[in-house]
Amino acid sequence: MIEQLDKEYVLQTYPRNYVNFKRGVNATLFDENEKDYIDFTSGIGVVSVGHGNESVAKKIYEQVSNITHISNLYAIEPQAKLGEKIAKLSKMDVATFFANSGAEANEGAIKLARKYGETKFDNKRYKVITLEHSFHGRTITTVRATGQEAMHTDNFSPYPDGFSYENEIANIYKSIDNETVAVMIELVQGEGGVQPLDKKEVQDLAKFLKEKDILLIIDEVQTGAYRTGEFLATNLYDIQPDIITMAKGLGGGVPIGAVITTHKDLFTYGDHGSTFGGNYLSTAASLEVLDILERTKDSGELDKTISYFENKIESLFQNNKEIFTSTVGIGLMKGLRVKDADTLASILKESFEQGVLLLRAGKNTLRMLPALTITNDEIDEGFKRLENALSKIAK
Structure with a gap:
């Protein structure tokens, strides 16, 4: 339904994934079927304090x-x-x-x-x-x-x-x-x-x-x-x-x-x-x-989150050097250089299927801009799903 309405009544300036998100809790989104997605994009760096922030x-x-x-x-x-x-x-x-x-x-x-x-x-x-x-x-x-x-x-x-x-x-x-x-x-x-x-x-x-x-x-x-x-x-x-x-x-x-x-x-x-x-x-x-x-x-929480996220992304890089060439970025504005554009496209597609949202930057960079309030549990789950996606691509 949403895909039909979008294509008929909205100017098509974006290639979309047709998922219908209904609610969010911090760095986790839920679609109309209650499937959850770990959001490493925060609306392209916008939802800085997470989805559904009560205050x-x-x-x-x-x-x-x-x-x-x-x-x-x-x-x-x-x-x-x-x-x-x-x-x-x-x-x-x-x-x-x-x-x-x-x-x-x-x-x-x-x-x-x-x-x-x-x-x-x-x-x-x-x-x-x-x-x-x-x-x-x-x-x-x-x-x-x-x-x-x-x-x-x-x-x-x-x-x-x-x-x-x-x-x-x-x-x-x-x-x-x-x-x-x-x-x-x-x-x-x-x-x-x-x-x-x-x-x-x-x-x-x-x-x-x-x-x-x-x-x-x-x-x-x-x-x-x-x-x-x-x-x-x-x-x-x-x-x-x-x-x-x-x-x-x-x-x-x-x-x-x-x-x-x-x-x-x-x-x-x-x-x-x-x-x-x-x-x-x-x-x-x-x-x-x-x-x-x-x-x-x-409070020091932001610095701890940045450190935890950086360790996770470094570990992912070290374990997948056949896919990634380097890590880039500062703070919670991070990226992984991918060996080629086709591989990057495959990562984005498979990651979405696994329930983790990621971004592209330039021709060959996998970009991550999570909410600054993301929890360690959400970080762990997001990288677990990304690893699952990479394992499927490598097959």
């Missing part, structure tokens, strides 16, 4: 029972408190614009950078340099900012100009000219293969850009909200960017995006806006999510 559900119910939305023409208490919370957890002097998604957040970051380039220099600066294999969104502008040639099809051209790509940080320096306004990078390339950047190279780049008054934009749509073990991967890399973007795990499943910047007075009235961005529902939910994650981090 988040309670907070959402309390909020929508009073006010869901009023618009940004009025002050919104949970929005202001969330801005304060983000500044505190980031350990930076920042202010935040709230949007509804990662793509919107990156659009806002690019607009902010372009206003900086227009108002801070005698000559107009508008060019943004990103890295090959990056992913920054699916709007026309963020597709162009994405450094994957496969994303730049003629179907959606012409694209906005002002974007260029380098294959590594060392080559960014030579691409900078007197029209360059910003460099935009992910500290761990998610869609590009769960590939962390080198910490020293990032720190050297940040220092150089600061000296040249060129903005550093860090896309933390996937790495933010404790995904790498710290509130921001920026904290892990010990840098001070000009602009940071967040989304995904920030709302625990409620859509929200954030443009966080040290340039607190650059945007003025009318420069940017969003009807839904930062409304009562999304910011109330996000405050509760961050409270949970902050407690989980401060």
